[in-house]
Every structure is written in structure tokens, then in C-alpha cells.
Amino acid sequence: MRDDFEYEDDFAQNDFDEEEDDDFGMTFEEDLYLMIREKLRDTIQEFKATYPAPIKKLENAIGSFKVTAKNTDDTKFYPLVAKLLCEHIKPLAQEYEEVQEIYDNMQADITRFKNQRAHGFEGELYLSE
Numbered sequence: 705m706r707d708d709f710e711y712e713d714d715f716a717q718n719d720f721d722e723e724e725d726d727d728f729g730m731t732f733e734e735d736l737y738l739m740i741r742e743k744l745r746d747t748i749q750e751f752k753a754t755y756p757a758p759i760k761k762l763e764n765a766i767g768s769f770k771v772t773a774k775n776t777d778d779t780k781f782y783p784l785v786a787k788l789l790c791e792h793i794k795p796l797a798q799e800y801e802e803v804q805e806i807y808d809n810m811q812a813d814i815t816r817f818k819n820q821r822a823h824g825f826e827g828e829l830y831l832s833e
Contacts, residue, residue, distance in 0.1 A: 733782035733817060740786055740813050743830050747806060751829065758800035765793050783817035790814060805829045 730738075744766060752759050769792050771785050790810050797807035809830035 731778040731782070732820060733778050736813070736816055737782035737786050740789075740810060743813070744806070744810075747830050751802070755800075755802045758796065758802045761796055761800070762793060762803050762806065765796055783814070786810075786814050786817065802829055 748759055748763050748766075752763070766789070769789055771788055773781055773784055776784065790807065793803060793807060793810075797804040806829050
């Protein structure tokens with residue numbers, strides 16, 4: 705059970721090789737959330753130089769993201785965190801076209817919490833590797 709979440713702390717601690725991550729003991733929701741977070745990290749790293757202003761603001765917004773959800777199990781916690789993260793960056797999406805694309809693409813992945821058969825999004829401004 706997760707009670708709170710600080711994006712920056714968990715984000716920094718999960719630098720791992722895909723080969724080392726065997727998903728053992730991980731819920732679908734946690735795995736999906738980690739995939740969304742990894743896509744954001746990769747997108748920020750890839751496009752920081754190309755779109756400096758919007759990506760820097762996105763990185764700062766993600767770094768300041770925190771959630772507290774008392775007594776919530778993984779099946780509810782990770783969808784909640786993903787939804788709140790998306791809402792947290794929504795104001796930047798209205799300001800920057802590039803962040804709007806990332807926001808829209810995140811929404812496709814977030815729908816997978818409700819429908820595990822739904823296809824996630826992989827695209828130019830929302831990377832999978």
C-alpha cells in the first residue's frame with residue numbers, strides 16, 4: 705500500500721536497465737504507471753535541447769509533483785497518481801503545443817488503467833525508449 709508519492713524521489717531511484725526489470729511482484733497498475741513515467745523521462749531527455757522552454761517547464765512541473773493518498777492499494781493508487789500527474793501538467797499543455805501533444809499522448813496510456821487491452825501511445829513527443 706502506498707500512502708504518498710514524490711515524483712522526483714521515485715523518478716531518480718528507478719534508473720534501471722530493462723533487462724533487470726522482470727516485473728516480478730509488480731501489479732499491472734504499477735507497471736503501467738512506471739512505463740508512463742519512463743516515457744516522460746525519456747521525452748524530457750530527448751527534447752530538452754530542441755524545445756528548451758516548454759520541456760524545462762515540464763521537467764520543473766514534474767519535479768514538483770507530490771501526492772498523498774492514505775491507505776490506498778496499488779489498483780487505486782497508481783491510476784490516481786497518473787491522473788493527477790496529467791492534471792498537474794495540463795496548464796502547461798494549454799501554454800505550449802509540445803506539452804499539449806505529450807499531455808494528449810499520456811491520456812491514451814492512462815485509459816489503459818480502465819481497459820488493459822487498450823493500446824498505449826508511442827509517438828514523437830512521448831517516447832518509449
